[in-house]
Amino acid sequence: LRSCCDRAKEAGDYGAYLQAKSELVDFYRETFRFEEAFSAAEDVLMLMEELNLEETESFAAALMQAAVTYREAGREQEALTAFTRALKICEAIWKPEDARVVGLEREIGLLLERLGEEERAEIFLQKALTLLENRPDATGKAAQVKTDLALLALRRKRPERAQTLLEEAIAGFRASGNQGDVRYSASLAGLGEALFSQGRLEKALEAYEQALSAIEKHFGKNESYAILCQNCAAICRRLGETDRAKRYEETALFLLREKD
Numbered sequence: 001l002r003s004c005c006d007r008a009k010e011a012g013d014y015g016a017y018l019q020a021k022s023e024l025v026d027f028y029r030e031t032f033r034f035e036e037a038f039s040a041a042e043d044v045l046m047l048m049e050e051l052n053l054e055e056t057e058s059f060a061a062a063l064m065q066a067a068v069t070y071r072e073a074g075r076e077q078e079a080l081t082a083f084t085r086a087l088k089i090c091e092a093i094w095k096p097e098d099a100r101v102v103g104l105e106r107e108i109g110l111l112l113e114r115l116g117e118e119e120r121a122e123i124f125l126q127k128a129l130t131l132l133e134n135r136p137d138a139t140g141k142a143a144q145v146k147t148d149l150a151l152l153a154l155r156r157k158r159p160e161r162a163q164t165l166l167e168e169a170i171a172g173f174r175a176s177g178n179q180g181d182v183r184y185s186a187s188l189a190g191l192g193e194a195l196f197s198q199g200r201l202e203k204a205l206e207a208y209e210q211a212l213s214a215i216e217k218h219f220g221k222n223e224s225y226a227i228l229c230q231n232c233a234a235i236c237r238r239l240g241e242t243d244r245a246k247r248y249e250e251t252a253l254f255l256l257r258e259k260d
Contacts, residue, residue, distance in 0.1 A: 001027060014051060018044055018058075025065055034073040041066035060089040064104070071111065080111045099141075102131045106145055113152055125149050140181070143172030147187040154190060159197035166191040185214040189228060196235065205235045226255035 001024045008017035021044050028037035044062050053059045067082035087104040094101055109124030125148050132142040150165035166187050173184040188211035195204035208231050215225045229252035236245035 014047065018047060018062075021047075022062065022065065025069060029069045029072060034069065037069045038066075038073075041069055055089060055092070057089075057093055060086045060093070063089070067107070076111050076114050080108065080115065083108050083111065097131045097134055099138075102128050102138075102141070105131065106148065110148065113155075118152060118156055122149065122152055125152065139172045140176035140178040143169040143176065143178065143187070144181065144183045146172065147183045147190065150187065150190050150194070154193055154197075157197075159194040162190060163194040163198070166194060179214060180218045182219070185211050185218070185224070188214055189224075189231075192228075192231065196231075201235050201239055205232060205239070208232050208235070221251075221255055223255070226252045229255070 001020050004020035005017055005024070008014075008020060021040055025037050025040045025044065028034070028040060041062070045059075045066065048054070048056075048059050048062060063082045063086035067079045067086065070076070070079035070082060083104055087101070087108065090098070090101050090104060105124050105128035109121045109128060112118075112121035112124060125145055129142060129145045129149065132138040132145060146165045146169035150162040150169065153159075153162040153165065169187040170184070170191065173179055173181060173187065178184060188207055192204045192207035192211060195201075195207055208228055212225060212228050212232070215222065215228070219225075229248045233245045233248035233252065236242070236248060
């Protein structure tokens, strides 16, 4: 790829150069060579600016590529800046309900949440959801964003709102046949937490057990499965179901030891 970049640069073939350099960004990111990925991404953006391509779809794509790289390296603020700039370009090019615009709204919302800006995060996620709800073909995507909003509501100690969103999300995942989506099992687990927070122990246990079933079916008995077993055990003990609690505790202990 570096050789391709050199040859394209010598020939003055900017299109080929940008394509090869963009491939390098992905290669460096996927091999965790983040500093080289940052350098390559910035090189792409600088050249595109020199070519007066700042308001184009290609420039927005390059910004999104850079943003993903920053995000995966844990540099959330820089990722947020790049995603926000990309969104402004995309809003001028595409319709608001376009999947790419909605995706950016969601990415920005999730980043803001990670940065602790929960109110702003909710605004962006709610906007993404509103756009998706205007599209009859986006039931599964809407369910994902409802799950994002619900998990945010749980962190903000709003279990009733979380419950409503999660019940809608679960119905959406099932209607769209997306039960293999990791957010489906997350929505079931979140529903368990929301119900538990309201003291509805039997219903919480039922939701957690459905989450266990979904995780095992699609991802196997992983660490998330073990953590949910611990949650189930705690509820069973509170319900006085000691034997059932023991079985969940033993499963969790076995899986966590196996992981270590």
